[in-house]
Amino acid sequence: xxxxxxxxxxxxIPTHVSELTPAxxxxxxFLAYALxxxxxxxxxxxxRWLSFLIGLGKxxxxxxxxxxxxxxxxxxxxxxxxxxxxxxxxxxxxNTPVNLLPSYGGYQGPGDWLEGVTYGEFVECLTIAENxxxxxxxxxxxxxxxxxxRLYHIPDGEKVPxxxxxHAPTLLASVWKAILAxxxxxxxxxxxxxxxxxxxxxGKKPDDKTGWTGxxxxxxxxxxFGNVAEVERTDMWAVLIYLYKCKFEYLNEKRNIPxx
Numbered sequence: 001x002x003x004x005x006x007x008x009x010x011x012x013i014p015t016h017v018s019e020l021t022p023a024x025x026x027x028x029x030f031l032a033y034a035l036x037x038x039x040x041x042x043x044x045x046x047x048r049w050l051s052f053l054i055g056l057g058k059x060x061x062x063x064x065x066x067x068x069x070x071x072x073x074x075x076x077x078x079x080x081x082x083x084x085x086x087x088x089x090x091x092x093x094x095n096t097p098v099n100l101l102p103s104y105g106g107y108q109g110p111g112d113w114l115e116g117v118t119y120g121e122f123v124e125c126l127t128i129a130e131n132x133x134x135x136x137x138x139x140x141x142x143x144x145x146x147x148x149x150r151l152y153h154i155p156d157g158e159k160v161p162x163x164x165x166x167h168a169p170t171l172l173a174s175v176w177k178a179i180l181a182x183x184x185x186x187x188x189x190x191x192x193x194x195x196x197x198x199x200x201x202x203g204k205k206p207d208d209k210t211g212w213t214g215x216x217x218x219x220x221x222x223x224x225f226g227n228v229a230e231v232e233r234t235d236m237w238a239v240l241i242y243l244y245k246c247k248f249e250y251l252n253e254k255r256n257i258p259x260x
Contacts, residue, residue: 119236131143
């Protein structure tokens, strides 16, 4: 958060997507769609976004008195944290494992870091997400909606709100990216879940096309969580931590017995 001074008062505004309220996030997505469609450009996005964050609603701060406009222009750098530069390309940042829409349209979603999502839901949604690059435009839209339907428990007969069809896959991707980026803090401890998804030399990895199914059967065979259906109903983090412990113990044993 950063404090902005405008018209004789101080206003705290978010400086990163993870700090947004649900209402701010909804407007952020609205502006992002307008930007992506070419309805507005990056400069006008910045004007509208800063205007909204300082409490002007959908009004434009450039309509204020000149002295106030100049005052805000001098502080406009506070919102640059919402932009990510990759080479010559600049795009809006949506990468956060924080669920900025815990509920929407009467539907209840997961907590931050997909808290409350079952292992079965996680695997189903991730499998769809990993195959989106092979789909046509219509199939991609259906894939997004399916992920939202699972994460927000939207009944099959009800239409998935457009905002959730965008947000749910984005949240899933952010959490998955964080898992693969480095150690994740769980109950005060840093746990590097990436070791689950590294090959031990031959065999399938959990993140390949058949690996998730195989790993589910292996977990069920171990019996800790029950049969396959019970494993799929188990909290995703409980299963991932179990897989981490198994892989960690295996790697330690392999180091101690090199020829194993």
